[in-house]
Amino acid sequence: MPAARKEFHINPRVVAAQYAVRGLIPMRADEIKKALATPEGRAKYPFSSLVYCNIGNPQALEQAPLTFFRQVMSLIDAPFLLENEQVTSQYPADAVARAREYLGHIGKGTGAYTDSAGYAFAREIVARRIDERDHGAQPPADASSIVLTDGASTGVRLLLQILVGGAGDAVMIPIPQYPLYTAQIALLGGTPAMYYLREGEHWALNAEELASVYDECVAKSNATPRVLVVINPGNPTGGVLERGVMESVAKFCCDRGVVLMADEVYQENIYAEGKRFVSFREVVLGMPAPYNTDTVLVSLHSTSKGIIGECGRRGGYFCCTNFPAALREQVTKMCSINLCSNVNGQVMTALMCSPPRRGDASYESYWAEYNGIFASLKKRALLLAEELGSIRGFSCQPVEGAMYAFPTIQLPEKYLQHNAELNAKEGRTLAPDARWALELLENTGVVVVPGSGFGQLPGTLHFRTTILPPEAQMERVVRAVRSFQEGVWAKYA
Amino acid sequence: MPAARKEFHINPRVVAAQYAVRGLIPMRADEIKKALATPEGRAKYPFSSLVYCNIGNPQALEQAPLTFFRQVMSLIDAPFLLENEQVTSQYPADAVARAREYLGHIGKGTGAYTDSAGYAFAREIVARRIDERDHGAQPPADASSIVLTDGASTGVRLLLQILVGGAGDAVMIPIPQYPLYTAQIALLGGTPAMYYLREGEHWALNAEELASVYDECVAKSNATPRVLVVINPGNPTGGVLERGVMESVAKFCCDRGVVLMADEVYQENIYAEGKRFVSFREVVLGMPAPYNTDTVLVSLHSTSKGIIGECGRRGGYFCCTNFPAALREQVTKMCSINLCSNVNGQVMTALMCSPPRRGDASYESYWAEYNGIFASLKKRALLLAEELGSIRGFSCQPVEGAMYAFPTIQLPEKYLQHNAELNAKEGRTLAPDARWALELLENTGVVVVPGSGFGQLPGTLHFRTTILPPEAQMERVVRAVRSFQEGVWAKYA
Numbered sequence: 001m002p003a004a005r006k007e008f009h010i011n012p013r014v015v016a017a018q019y020a021v022r023g024l025i026p027m028r029a030d031e032i033k034k035a036l037a038t039p040e041g042r043a044k045y046p047f048s049s050l051v052y053c054n055i056g057n058p059q060a061l062e063q064a065p066l067t068f069f070r071q072v073m074s075l076i077d078a079p080f081l082l083e084n085e086q087v088t089s090q091y092p093a094d095a096v097a098r099a100r101e102y103l104g105h106i107g108k109g110t111g112a113y114t115d116s117a118g119y120a121f122a123r124e125i126v127a128r129r130i131d132e133r134d135h136g137a138q139p140p141a142d143a144s145s146i147v148l149t150d151g152a153s154t155g156v157r158l159l160l161q162i163l164v165g166g167a168g169d170a171v172m173i174p175i176p177q178y179p180l181y182t183a184q185i186a187l188l189g190g191t192p193a194m195y196y197l198r199e200g201e202h203w204a205l206n207a208e209e210l211a212s213v214y215d216e217c218v219a220k221s222n223a224t225p226r227v228l229v230v231i232n233p234g235n236p237t238g239g240v241l242e243r244g245v246m247e248s249v250a251k252f253c254c255d256r257g258v259v260l261m262a263d264e265v266y267q268e269n270i271y272a273e274g275k276r277f278v279s280f281r282e283v284v285l286g287m288p289a290p291y292n293t294d295t296v297l298v299s300l301h302s303t304s305k306g307i308i309g310e311c312g313r314r315g316g317y318f319c320c321t322n323f324p325a326a327l328r329e330q331v332t333k334m335c336s337i338n339l340c341s342n343v344n345g346q347v348m349t350a351l352m353c354s355p356p357r358r359g360d361a362s363y364e365s366y367w368a369e370y371n372g373i374f375a376s377l378k379k380r381a382l383l384l385a386e387e388l389g390s391i392r393g394f395s396c397q398p399v400e401g402a403m404y405a406f407p408t409i410q411l412p413e414k415y416l417q418h419n420a421e422l423n424a425k426e427g428r429t430l431a432p433d434a435r436w437a438l439e440l441l442e443n444t445g446v447v448v449v450p451g452s453g454f455g456q457l458p459g460t461l462h463f464r465t466t467i468l469p470p471e472a473q474m475e476r477v478v479r480a481v482r483s484f485q486e487g488v489w490a491k492y493a
Numbered sequence: 494m495p496a497a498r499k500e501f502h503i504n505p506r507v508v509a510a511q512y513a514v515r516g517l518i519p520m521r522a523d524e525i526k527k528a529l530a531t532p533e534g535r536a537k538y539p540f541s542s543l544v545y546c547n548i549g550n551p552q553a554l555e556q557a558p559l560t561f562f563r564q565v566m567s568l569i570d571a572p573f574l575l576e577n578e579q580v581t582s583q584y585p586a587d588a589v590a591r592a593r594e595y596l597g598h599i600g601k602g603t604g605a606y607t608d609s610a611g612y613a614f615a616r617e618i619v620a621r622r623i624d625e626r627d628h629g630a631q632p633p634a635d636a637s638s639i640v641l642t643d644g645a646s647t648g649v650r651l652l653l654q655i656l657v658g659g660a661g662d663a664v665m666i667p668i669p670q671y672p673l674y675t676a677q678i679a680l681l682g683g684t685p686a687m688y689y690l691r692e693g694e695h696w697a698l699n700a701e702e703l704a705s706v707y708d709e710c711v712a713k714s715n716a717t718p719r720v721l722v723v724i725n726p727g728n729p730t731g732g733v734l735e736r737g738v739m740e741s742v743a744k745f746c747c748d749r750g751v752v753l754m755a756d757e758v759y760q761e762n763i764y765a766e767g768k769r770f771v772s773f774r775e776v777v778l779g780m781p782a783p784y785n786t787d788t789v790l791v792s793l794h795s796t797s798k799g800i801i802g803e804c805g806r807r808g809g810y811f812c813c814t815n816f817p818a819a820l821r822e823q824v825t826k827m828c829s830i831n832l833c834s835n836v837n838g839q840v841m842t843a844l845m846c847s848p849p850r851r852g853d854a855s856y857e858s859y860w861a862e863y864n865g866i867f868a869s870l871k872k873r874a875l876l877l878a879e880e881l882g883s884i885r886g887f888s889c890q891p892v893e894g895a896m897y898a899f900p901t902i903q904l905p906e907k908y909l910q911h912n913a914e915l916n917a918k919e920g921r922t923l924a925p926d927a928r929w930a931l932e933l934l935e936n937t938g939v940v941v942v943p944g945s946g947f948g949q950l951p952g953t954l955h956f957r958t959t960i961l962p963p964e965a966q967m968e969r970v971v972r973a974v975r976s977f978q979e980g981v982w983a984k985y986a
Contacts, residue, residue, distance in 0.1 A: 008752065008789065009719055011658035011681075014823050022609060022829035060605035067573070074571035077837075078563040087583050090574075111803040112553035116515060150643055150807070153832060161680065165504035183830045187654065188504075226502055259501065296501065310604040312836035314643070330507050336515035337676045339646060343805035344570075344837040 017186040020179050020453020024430075025437050026054050029447045047445035051473055053465040054447045056235075056403045058309030061468045066308055066369055068095060068362045069351045075099035076110055076347055092361040102347065114343060116335035118148025118317070122350035126317050129353035133267075134282035141281075141319060147331065148349055150314040150341045152265045152302040157184055158338070159298055159318065162330045163226045163259055164190035170223035172213060172258070174205065176406065176454035176462070178235045191223035196457060199408065202397050203239030205230070207248030214256060227259045228252070230280070233266040233401025236454050236464040238381070240275045240400040246283045254295040259327075260284075262299045265316070268306035271378040272400035281321050297321040303348045305403065307373045315345030315352070377403070380467045380474055387478040388465075391485050403468060406451065409461050409485070411436060414492040433461040436488070443487075444480035510679040513672050513946020517923075518930050519547050522940045540938035544966055546958040547940045549728075549896045551802030554961045559801055559862055561588055561855045562844045568592035569603055569840055585854040595840065607836060609828035611641025611810070615843035619810050622846035626760075627775035634774075634812060640824065641842055643807040643834045645758050645795040650677055651831070652791055652811065655823045656719045656752055657683035663716035665706060665751070667698065669899060669947035669955070671728045684716035689950060692901065695890050696732035698723070700741030707749060720752045721745070723773070726759040726894025729947050729957040731874075733768045733893040739776045747788040752820075753777075755792045758809070761799035764871040765893035774814050790814040796841045798896065800866045808838030808845070870896070873960045873967055880971040881958075884978050896961060899944065902954050902978070904929060907985035926954040929981070936980075937973035 033050055035041030042048060052060065059065060072095050074081070081087045082103075088096050103110070105121035117123065123143035130141040149155040161184075164171060170191040173181045185192050195213045197203040214225050230249060232241045253260040262280035270277050284295045303315035320328065355370075356362040381399040389396040393410035411432060419435040422428075430438070431452035441447055451462025469477055526543055528534030535541060545553065552558060565588050567574070574580045575596075581589050596603070598614035610616065616636035623634040642648040654677075657664060663684040666674045670687075678685050688706045690696040707718050723742060725734045746753040755773035763770050777788045796808035813821065848863075849855040874892040881900045882889040889900035904925060912928040915921075923931070924945035934940055944955025962970055 008750065008817055008820050009656065009658075009662065009717070010819065010823055011655055011662070013658060014655050014827065017826065017830065019826065019830045022832075055606065057602075057606045059602035062601070064601075065604045070571040070573075074567040074574065077570055078567035080560070080563075081567065081583075084583055087580050090577055090580050108555070108557075109550075109552035109805075111558045111805050113548065113550045113797075113804040150835060151832065162504055162507050163502065165502075165506060169502065169504070180830065187830075224502070257501065304606075311606040312602075312604050312833065314833075314835035324501055326503065327501050330503055333510065333512065334507065337510065337512045337646075337673065337680075339515075339644065340805065340807075342643060342807035342835040342838055345835055 013187050013189050017183045018179065018453070019183045020449050021055050023449075023453060024434065025441060025449060026052075026447060028438060029054070029441055032441070032445070045445065046443065050445045050447055051469050051477055052447045053469060053477060054449045056305060056466050056468065057311050058403075058468050059311065061473070062470045063309050063373060063468070064369070065310065066366065068092070068356055068366050069308065069310070069348060071095035072098045072102070072351060073344060073347055076102055076106070077344070079103055079108070079110065094356055094360040094362050102350065110343060114340045114346060116332065116338070116340055117146070118341060118346050119350070122148060122346050123317075125350045126319070126353045130281065130319060134279055134285070137282045137285040139285075145320045145323070147318050147320075147335055148341050148346045149316045149318060150345055151304055151311075152263065152300040152316045152318075153180055154314075154341065155300050155316060155318040156180060156261070156263070158331070158334050159261065160184045160188060160190070160227065162327065162334060164188040167191055168223050170217045170221065170225040172210070172217075172225045172228040174229065174231060174234070176236055176451065176456055177229070178231060178263070179453055181229055182455070191217065191221050193217035193221070193223070193225055194455065197234070197237055197239065199397060199457070202400060203234055203237035203406075205241060205245055205249065207245050207252060210249070210252045214258075225256070225258050227261050229261045229263060231263040232280075233270060233277070235263075235266065235402050236404045236406040238397065238399040238402050238404055238406065240270055240272060240277070243278050243283060246278065246280060247287060250280065250284050250287060250295045250297070251291055254291050260295060260297045262297060264299055265302040265305045266402040267301065269377065269403060270401040271381045272398060275400055281319065284321060293322060295322055296324065296327070298323075303345065303352050306352070307370050307377075308348070308352050310348050313345045313348045314342055315348040317349055376471070377467060380469075380471065384465070384467050384474065384478070388481070391482045392489055393485060399467060403466050404464050405467060406454070406462050406464050409433065409436065409463060411461060412489055412492040415488055418492060433463055436461070437463055440481065440484050444484055446477050446480045506680050506682050510676045511672065511946070512676045513942050514548050516942075516946060517927065518934060518942060519545075519940060521931060522547070522934055525934070525938070538938065539936065543938045543940055544962050544970055545940045546962060546970060547942045549798060549959050549961065550804050551896075551961050552804065554966070555963045556802050556866060556961070557862070558803065559859065561585070561849055561859045562801065562803070562841060564588035565591045565595070565844060566837060566840055569595055569599070570837070572596055572601070572603060587849055587853040587855050595843065603836060607833045607839060609825065609831070609833055610639070611834060611839050612843070615641060615839050616810075618843045619812070619846045623772075623774065623812060627772055627778070630775045630778040632778075638813045638816070640811050640813075640828055641834050641839045642809045642811060643838055644797055644804075645756065645793040645809045645811075646673055647807075647834065648793050648809060648811040649673060649754070649756070651824070651827050652754065653677045653681060653683070653720065655820065655827060657681040660684055661716050663710045663714065663718040665703070665710075665718050665721040667722065667724060667727070669729055669944065669949055670722070671724060671756070672946055674722055675948070684710065684714050686710035686714070686716070686718055687948065690727070690730055690732065692890060692950070695893060696727055696730035696899075698734060698738050698742065700738050700745060703742070703745045707751075718749070718751050720754050722754045722756060724756040725773075726763060726770070728756075728759065728895050729897045729899040731890065731892040731895050731897055731899065733763055733765060733770070736771050736776060739771065739773060740780060743773065743777050743780060743788045743790070744784055747784050753788060753790045755790060757792055758795040758798045759895040760794065762870065762896060763894040764874045765891060768893055774812065777814060786815060788815055789817065789820070791816075796838065796845050799845070800863050800870075801841070801845050803841050806838045806841045807835055808841040810842055869964070870960060873962075873964065877958070877960050877967065877971070881974070884975045885982055886978060892960060896959050897957050898960060899947070899955050899957050902926065902929065902956060904954060905982060905985040908981055911985060926956060929954070930956055933974065933977050937977050939970050939973045
């Protein structure tokens, strides 16, 4: 017998961090998936496959990649293909030209480390795309203010690490929020300061409440807010901010000396009629002095969402606006410690910011693919909110943007008792919506994330589901959720 | 005039972190590089280009990628190519077969997030390669003990974050060390506990000293060592450990309950006659009880070094041996917060661990490329150590492995005064070897990293240079360093 293992010390901040999107429910789902591969497992469950609605992962749910981007990337991965006419003749001319153009900047060493902040040419492309998106807001975006990252998550981590040193540093976050934020705050030992979105008003942000959240944080937690996070379009809420609200938020951040962190990874995912994306950068630069020069803003984007959906590529960027030199210097150093983001993600980010232009060989086919995906996402967004809203005890705000519905669920009083009894029996502390999501999974094979993983107004219950299952599967999801929830009411009412 | 900017708070741990490999000297090099693009700049310097010897970045210095790996990757990035015979006819059959095999596991969604720990099939390939490398050490490596990462750096960060929570937690590191370690320890607020390698004995590790380093750390810093880092082959030292020493290190870690972190990214880079790589995993599993079961070991590898040199791909893995469940659980959670490593890096890691097999179409050409690169690295390693060792005031240990020479430099007493005077004038605190490296750069265009960035015995001075410049450039490097150093002695002796 080996001697008993020593206890190994674990960083308590790591123990404290939670991430529901890949937490208890998805882990149980993976066990069930394995079980379904065996005859005994299949006999145990009333379904033969799972539908993963827990994570915004479009290409895992049959969304096809945009062809042009993959064509260019394959040529950059294997530059020797460009010397073989039998191969290049099979590619559209603009894909070949684009690969040559990028390789002209990169040189032969497409496997080398890049600049810490990413290829200079790619950052220049990003900067020009930002200018176009922001209608020429002045001053223009500068490649030296752009950092290419392994997805937006890496950017969030790097920036929060610079700004949050311990319990005395707070981060103002929306509730509900994307749990990356609470996880990173926990890892840094920082203090979350929560501001609540208004569910009944399409999850609107009430900028007037920010001051009291700030003051209460200082008074009660003895922590100074250093960063305010806004997710627009909202995750998990799907809400899209109004320009006037954004101005108030920027003004608040500037007045209080708080860094404004704008998570804008869903900027291309807006479905609601009459709504369009306005970036915080455009808003800030359009404000009167001193707000246009003194609001310290970092805006994050990603190749994982939008229409491109290249999650596994781990591409993205952040753009710094009005960063003081001391902050900028730390960003540069932190990037250098991390060496650089992956080159395929960098290339994908450049491509996302410069799709085929009118007159290019791939122009028509690119936009046909793009518009097809967008139209389908929009259709599913509308359908899902409407269908979920019609289920007993559910109420669902419209999915104006992003990739998720976040309905309220009401459960019978006895269901809460049922959960409390099971928790006692199992030695667990599942929230009622976590129990509900677990039982939904066990009974239907549909994987969603309980609202408690995102934060919610005390006393309310929610879950998050993506709008991503293909239209046929979406029907199965709605039917399954409806019948499960009716069963809950029938059994526990 | 805009109002004066508010002071922004910065995490003091971030301010404290340093990373010399991309620090002062390389940043100055980038400025010079920009200047050299203009006629005025060219007039200012006695050289027209730089040689970057500061970072192990083979493909930036003309090392070609291994063709087979790029072929497979291009097909996986653009799976539609597989349906086009005109394209596939231009690839070797085994590249096409390999791409189909991997895509069979991945499915259509090559842009989707993978499992948090990476594709299961890729982890299985890594596990089988580890078994082969370790001569069937028992028990076999298990895919569930492998985590695919964005390069080895990401693995180091994740693991140290789990094990180090603050100043009470120490990490034992070799001196000199790769500065990623001191940077991450600083970011976590941990305590470094330094053990010194013996320069005169090919930078050997003296396992007998570890106990006193541990005890002194507890007594003087009030910090408990949680991790012991070993870099084998050594960076920056080039030393290769003996099996007996490795056993003593493992025994020490097991007895003291310290996690053994084996940085083995240079495992394929051993040039010294009679030396070969033995992994810590093989050593540990070959020890008698309880060491074979109770030594908690994590071994890191990367696609950036070796012969493959795919730094920009950000691929790599770590392998956990004898991890207690509680530790393993935190690894899983931290991976889930980070979503997953990039898919191209994962594919490259799988390829690195399963090159073409005998009988495959690419077998001969793959090994011809591989052996060519290896032979050239070996030649440069021998040449560089010998040449540097013959320079006045230099003494250079043989480069047994890895990609660097780390010579001692002796400087005239007056040079130290010269540095002190300049520091006073410039308001800086450059170490003498940093001044030397800076002046070497300004005078010759050769970029190296001062020894003070890695740590060195007090009173000694060193610099690190890679062995990577192509053979023709290597001559320029040696000539430049020799003539600069002779100039220093002529002027300050």
